[in-house]
Amino acid sequence: MDGALAHPIGTRAGLSVEGVSVAYPNGHLALRDASFTLAPGTVCGLVGVNGSGKSTLFKAIMGLVRPSAGQVRIGGEKVQAALKRNLVAYVPQAEEVDWSFPVGVRDVVMMGRYGHMNILRLPRTADHQAVDAALARVGMADLAERQIGELSGGQRKRVFLARALAQGGELLLLDEPFTGVDVTTEDAIVDLLKQLREEGRIILVSTHNLGSVPTFCDHVVLVNRTVLAAGPTPEVFTGPNLLRAFGGALRQHSLPEQAKAHAPLEAGHVVVLSDDERPLVMAPDGRVLGRLTQDL
Amino acid sequence: MTELLIPFEYDYMLRAMGISALVGAVAGLLSCYVVLKGWSLMGDALSHAIVPGVVLAWLGGIPFAIGAFASGMLAALAMAGLRGRTPIREDAVIGVVFTGFFGLGLFLLSLFPSNVRLQTIIFGNVLGIADADIIQMAIIAVVVALVLGIWGRDLMLSLFDPVQLVAAGGNPSHMRVLLLMLLAATAVAGLQAVGAILVIGMLVTPGATAYLLADRFGRMAAIATFIGAATGLIGAYASYFLDGSTGGSIVALQAAIFVVVLVFAPKHGIRASRRAAAHAVAEPVP
Ligand SMILES: Nc1ncnc2c1ncn2[C@@H]1O[C@H](COP(=O)(O)OP(=O)(O)O)[C@@H](O)[C@H]1O
Ligand SMILES: [Mg+2]
Numbered sequence: 001m002d003g004a005l006a007h008p009i010g011t012r013a014g015l016s017v018e019g020v021s022v023a024y025p026n027g028h029l030a031l032r033d034a035s036f037t038l039a040p041g042t043v044c045g046l047v048g049v050n051g052s053g054k055s056t057l058f059k060a061i062m063g064l065v066r067p068s069a070g071q072v073r074i075g076g077e078k079v080q081a082a083l084k085r086n087l088v089a090y091v092p093q094a095e096e097v098d099w100s101f102p103v104g105v106r107d108v109v110m111m112g113r114y115g116h117m118n119i120l121r122l123p124r125t126a127d128h129q130a131v132d133a134a135l136a137r138v139g140m141a142d143l144a145e146r147q148i149g150e151l152s153g154g155q156r157k158r159v160f161l162a163r164a165l166a167q168g169g170e171l172l173l174l175d176e177p178f179t180g181v182d183v184t185t186e187d188a189i190v191d192l193l194k195q196l197r198e199e200g201r202i203i204l205v206s207t208h209n210l211g212s213v214p215t216f217c218d219h220v221v222l223v224n225r226t227v228l229a230a231g232p233t234p235e236v237f238t239g240p241n242l243l244r245a246f247g248g249a250l251r252q253h254s255l256p257e258q259a260k261a262h263a264p265l266e267a268g269h270v271v272v273l274s275d276d277e278r279p280l281v282m283a284p285d286g287r288v289l290g291r292l293t294q295d296l
Numbered sequence: 297m298t299e300l301l302i303p304f305e306y307d308y309m310l311r312a313m314g315i316s317a318l319v320g321a322v323a324g325l326l327s328c329y330v331v332l333k334g335w336s337l338m339g340d341a342l343s344h345a346i347v348p349g350v351v352l353a354w355l356g357g358i359p360f361a362i363g364a365f366a367s368g369m370l371a372a373l374a375m376a377g378l379r380g381r382t383p384i385r386e387d388a389v390i391g392v393v394f395t396g397f398f399g400l401g402l403f404l405l406s407l408f409p410s411n412v413r414l415q416t417i418i419f420g421n422v423l424g425i426a427d428a429d430i431i432q433m434a435i436i437a438v439v440v441a442l443v444l445g446i447w448g449r450d451l452m453l454s455l456f457d458p459v460q461l462v463a464a465g466g467n468p469s470h471m472r473v474l475l476l477m478l479l480a481a482t483a484v485a486g487l488q489a490v491g492a493i494l495v496i497g498m499l500v501t502p503g504a505t506a507y508l509l510a511d512r513f514g515r516m517a518a519i520a521t522f523i524g525a526a527t528g529l530i531g532a533y534a535s536y537f538l539d540g541s542t543g544g545s546i547v548a549l550q551a552a553i554f555v556v557v558l559v560f561a562p563k564h565g566i567r568a569s570r571r572a573a574a575h576a577v578a579e580p581v582p
Binding site: 083089103104 | 332380445446447455456457459460464507512513516
C-alpha cells in the first residue's frame, strides 16, 4: 500500500530476471541462464512440467537461493532491498503449510502486515483495517476466527491470498494456486488477480494447468530448466512451444473426423493437449482455441 | 493443616519455590516453540551438552552459567558443522555429539566427587542451590522472557511459514540461531531446578500439553507458561515433605498433567476424537 503511493502506476519499474542460473548444494543445476522481464500491470503464467524449475525460479526471485550467475531486480532494486520495502508478497503451495499449526485465519492474514510493523510486531489501527479489508475482499470475513485447519481447500487458498492483499506490494508470487481448488474458487482467484493487475501490480502464477492459462494470463514464461520462451500469451503459448516445454509429458489426442463435424472449430486437424483435467484445444496452425469444458 | 504452610515460613523454601516457578514458566513458554519446531531431540542434546561447561567454569572460577552456555553453543556448532559435511543422518549426528559432551561432563565431574555445589547444579536440587546461583538462574529466565517478548512473533512466523518472514524482510536462519541460544540458556537455568537429565521434560511437556488444549498460539503459550510455573512451584513445595528428588516431582507432575489432557482434552483429546468419529459415522449421509 505504501509502495503504491510512493510509485504511481506507470512510473514503477517491473520485474527483471537476467541470466539467472541456480545450482543446488547437491550439484543439481536447476536453472541455467533464465531471463525475462515483466512490466507493472501484468498477470504472467509460469508454465512447465513438474521439476522444470518453477519453484526454483520463485526462490531465486525471493532471495531464498543465491543464483550462481545473473541477477533479479524488483522495482529496479536488488532482492534484499525490495523485501525490506515489502514489495514482494507470496502465496505458498498448499502442501507446504502446516494446517494443524495453532493459528487462526485472522492471525495468518495479520502476518502479511509484519513487514509494516515495528520490531515488536504490534498491530496498529491501519494494520487491523488492512486485515479486515483483505478478509472482506476474498469473502472470508465470516470465517476470520476459525483455525486454519477447519477450512475447505478453496477457503485455505483465500486466506493466503488475503494475507498477500493485506501486505500489498508490487509483485505477487503464487505457486500452483489452482491445485486442489474447485472451479468456483478458481474463478474467484482469477477475478482477484485481474483486479490486482488493474492496480498495476505484477502477478506471477506458476501452474502446470495448461487449460486455464490463456483465460487469465496476458504473459507466459515457459520453463524447462531454463526460460524456453517468454512474452505475450498469443505469441508464446503456441503448440510448438508447448510441445517443446512439455515434450512427452503431454497427452496428445487428435480428434476423429466425426467429432470435428459437430465441434464449432475450424476445419482441419484439431489437437487436444492435456496434462490434467483441463485439456487445451488447438487449431492446426498451433493457435490456442480455448479449453475443453466437457468430456468428448 | 498448619503443617502444610510450614514451607512458606522458611526463606530458603520461598526462594526455591520462587525460582523454580520462574524457571518453569520460562521453560514452559519456550517449550511451545520447541514443540512446534519439532526440536525435542535438539533440546535434549543441548541440555546434556552444557554439563562439561559447568565443571570447567567451576574449575576456571567463572559463573557456571557462562561456561554452560558456551559448552551448549559449541555442541550446536559441532552439530551444524557435521550436518552439511557427512552423509550421516541428522539424528545420529545429534546423538553422537550430545552423548560425547555429556560423557565428558560426567567424567570431569567424577574427578571431583565430593563437590556438593557441582553435584547440586548438575543433578538438580532446588532446595540446595547457592544464592549466587539463584541470581544467575533468575537473570537467565528474565533475559529469555524479554527476548521472547521482542522476537517471539518473528520466531513463531519462522516456524509457521519461514518464507513469509523473508517476505516481511526478516531472516529465518537468524531465528534458528536465536531459538538455539534460548534453548541452551533455558537449559542452563533449568539444570539446577531439575537436573541435566530431566531439563528436556520442562522444555517439551508443557508445550505438548498446551498444544492439545489450544488452537491459537497465544493461548497455547499462556497455558504452557502456567503449567510450567505451577508445576515448578508445587514440585519445590512438595520436595520439602517428600525428601525426594525435586526434579523428579516437577517433571513427573508435568507428565501426569499431559496424560490427563491427552485423554480428556475437549477437542484434541483421545475421548473427544473417538466421540467425533462415532458422531460422524452416525450422521446420515446428506
Ligand atoms: N533443495 C533442493 N536440493 C536439490 N535439488 C532440488 C531442490 N529443490 C529442487 N530441486 C531440484 O530442482 C529441480 C527443479 O525443482 P522445482 O523448482 O521444485 O520444480 P517445479 O517447481 O517446476 O516442479 C528438480 O529436479 C528438483 O528435484
Ligand atoms: Mg513447484
